[in-house]
Structure formats: structure tokens, C-alpha cells
Amino acid sequence: MKFTAIAGACLSLLSSVAADANITAPSSSKVALPSTFKPPQVFKNANLVHVVSLEKNFAKESINVLIENVSPEPQDEYFLPFTSEQMEKVGGIEVKDRKSADVVGFTVEAVEFDPLSDTQYYRIRLPAPLSPKSQQTLGISFHYLRALSPLPAAIEQADKQYLLYAFSAYCPSAYPTLKQKTEVKLPSADIPDYTTIAGSGDVKEFPVKQGSKLIYGPFPEVPAGAVSAIKVRFESTKPVTHVSHLERDIEVSHWGGNVAFEERYTLFNHGANLSAQFNRVKWAQSQYFNPQTYALKEMKIPLRVGSKDAYFTDVIGNVSTSRFRSNKREAVLELKPRYPVFGGWKYPFTIGWNADTKFFLKKSASNYLLNVPLLEGPKQAEGVEYGQVQVRVLLPEGADNVKFYTTAPESSITGHSVDLERTYLDTVGRTVLTIKARNLVDDFRDRELIVSYDYSTMAGLRKPLIIFSSMISIFVGIWAISKVDL
């Protein structure tokens, strides 16, 4: 009788959990327009400065443009064109008002209209419509992944590496541009090849070379959609680190007061391949006199102060060539891969660490707020690019009403879902928030991911209650068996 009552109580507990899975899932944004869509010619670019920064191993572009509304109506939609190939590689589009930091609320959305068209668009919605003949200065920044290719594609182990980048001297725009120039920032002044084009005004030929910088322009008025193909080949004897997949798990434990992080990387070096067999002796010798190499031999991962229990494993097991420096001021995980990762080579590995909840979790009036970095990972001078990123936040069992917000660009977030996953001592499973993102770079390290969730005391007591009910049923069973008179 007692046993059935307890079993009934357990079942009612489980059913109440299943019923209160009231989970709010925010939506990611895309805007669908007719297949005949063309951006209305309501703006002109009065002045534009296009900065192409190739100092890291991805191409970072920023466009500072003074836009003017040339239509008789107020306008709030500015379109940014990309080719289909660029759409695959572009990421992290952010827009700011260059003149006033107080102006916020720019939204960037990919336009879906004709998938076969070579020109695709992102739509920038201004926080407030721009009245006729008014001007506004936009600072648009984004980056392209897999944009730099080695040339020559195969080199000797100790050779210098040269990378090639192709772009347009005229900044691609859906609107006519009255005046513009393009600055190309390179990691070194060793630039053996670059496209020259006819100059304008006093300058006979573009670009003008200033140290490690090339300047194309200023150009006179350029119509909408005009391009002028340019190639730049420059020295960059650094690894072209590309993480094709990153799976990052953040596991919150209220009982243990712990936030556990685990990151699984599928890392490639997209630099030049070796033209001959890897020579270990030559490599060991070069470490003494020529540390500059295009092989990835070390990574430094700064973690939050207070991190502990760090580990570094790969498919073989623990990698002992790592060091974890943790003190009151810093916590740095220094990793040396099992082998130097040359161009075309792959190195999948896993790292993880623990931290206390007091650094990340707050209890608000009715719910809990978790604030963790969306992305951590290596902080390298040459940069790291991430193709596909999956961040999973494993909340305690019974957490519901999950909401999230990230300060990373919304256009890079491709999807999200809330599911359940069973691990140790779980009955219904932990609530898991999965966020998928693409085309991120290490510039977005430490961008915040804020998750809010409800978690009742009853849900918190589920684990001990389940064990309690199991134990008491064993006691009742033992007692009942002891009463059987054989």
C-alpha cells in the first residue's frame, strides 16, 4: 500500500515535469522578398572609405560610408550586395553609426529572393528612417572566411609563405558612390604582386604603397554595382588556422556549484602544403634559429580567472605537452599539438575546464541568469576562423522557460533549439539549449551569451527524491520479504 503510494507520487512528479516544459524559443531572422527584387535607388553614397585588413588569416573588411537619402520619402532600408560565393564565406556583419555611439538598433538580415542570382543582399534596417536629403554615417564591418589562398600552393618546410587575396578596388554597393577609396592593410611590407589600375587626378597609377599598406583611390563617381577586380599577393609566414567545426558544451550544475566547459575542435591549417616529406630533424634544428613558421605549433587560450581542472586530449588520449597557468590575475591554457600542423594538415582535439557558478550565474527575482562567453578558444596573433559553431548550454534537469541573448552579430546565428538530454542521475533529462552559428572569428571571443531560465526548488530536489524513493522501496521490499514465512 505504502509502496504504491510512493510510486504514485513519483509518477505524478514526473508528469508535472513533462507538463511544465514551457520553453520559449526565440527565432533567427531572414527576410523573403520577390524573385524580381532589386534594391530601390533611394540612397547615394556621398563618401566611402573601404578598409580591407589582411593582417590576420581571414579578410576583415570595414566600410565607412556617408549615405544620403535621395528619394522624396523617408527611407530605412539600406542594401549591401555580395556575390553568391561571398555569401557562403561572409560572417559577423555589424553596423554602427560612426558619428554617434548612442545610435543603436541597426538590424542586419539576409535577403532571400532568387537563389540563382549571383548578387545576393543583406538588408540593414536603420534605427530611424532617414528623411529626404538627410545624411548618416554608417560603419559596416564584416569578414570573409577561407578568403586567403597560398601561392605557391606547396613550399619547402622552412620557406616563406605567400597568400593571395582577390577583391574589388571599388567597394561593392547597390547605390552610386560619389567618392571612395580602398585601403588594404597587410601583415608585412613584402608584397611581391598586386594589381595596378589607372589612377585619377594627380595620381597616374593605383595603388599607392605606404609601407605595409596599399591605397586604391580616391576614385570619382562610380555607378551602382561597379567592380574592378584586384589581386594582392603578400608574405604571411603564419599558420592559416581554420576550425571547420567547433562544438562547445557549457554544463551548469546547481548541486555542485559548477559550470563545466568542453570544446571539441576540428582544426585545419589552410596554409601552403609541404612540397616534400616532413623532416623532423630540420624542424628540430629550425626551432633554435628560425622560429617563424607557417606550421601551427602552439596555441594560447586565455580563460576566465578562477578556471580550474583543465584538460587537453585528442584521439589518442591525454596530450601532455600542455601547461595551465592559473593564478589570481589570469588563467591561461597553453597547448602544443602532438605534431606541428602544416598546411593541409588536420588536428582534431578536445579541451575542457571547470569554473565556479559564482562567476557566471545569478539568481534574479524569479529566475536564474547565466552569462558565459559565446566563444573562447585560442587567442593567436594570426587569428582563428570558425566555420560551423555549435554551442550547447546544458541547464539543470527541470529548467524551463529558457530565453537567450548574445552580443555576437545576430546575422551569424543560424539556428537554435531547446531539447532534453539524459546524463547521470537524470530521469526526464536536462534542458539543453543549442545555438548554431557560422562564420565566426576570434574577434568575437568573449562576446556574451546570456541565458535565463526558471528552476523551481521541487525540480532541484528531483534527483535526491528519486534516489530516496528507490531506497525506501528497497527497504519496504526487504521488510516484506522478511515477513514471508516459508
Add this chain to the structure above:
Amino acid sequence: MDSSLHEIWQTAPGSPFLPTVGKGSQFLVGFALLLLGLSLTGAFAFNRSLVTLPALGIPASLAIAFGTVYMFCAVGVYV
């Protein structure tokens, strides 16, 4: 995405979440509770009556329940 969360985080009162039992004492608490639970189970094994069932069974089950949870945490499986 819920952009109001950023503001809520900024304005939330500074009350970082601390567990009931800190990381440093989880092993001690877990071990003590499990020991207590097993001792009570042993006591019940000697005298299996309808009186000792609630008198020893319930505290033993409670001690084992919380002890198991804390022992899981103490060995690094943060449930």
C-alpha cells in the same frame, strides 16, 4: 533572441549563485551521509519490523539520497 536579457543582467542585483554545500566540503558531506545511510541500513537489517521501517528506513534513504548526489559532485561528475 531576447535583447532585454542584456539589460536584465546589467541591472540584476549582485547575488551570485552559491551552492548549498561548497565544492571543498562536498566529499566530506557526501561521505558522511553515505556512511550514516549505510549504518542505518545495517541497523535495520538487524531488526526488520514495521516500527523500524519508517524509523530507520526513511532517515537512511534520505541520507543515501543526498549523500549520493554530493558524492557524484565530489568526484567531478557535476550533476
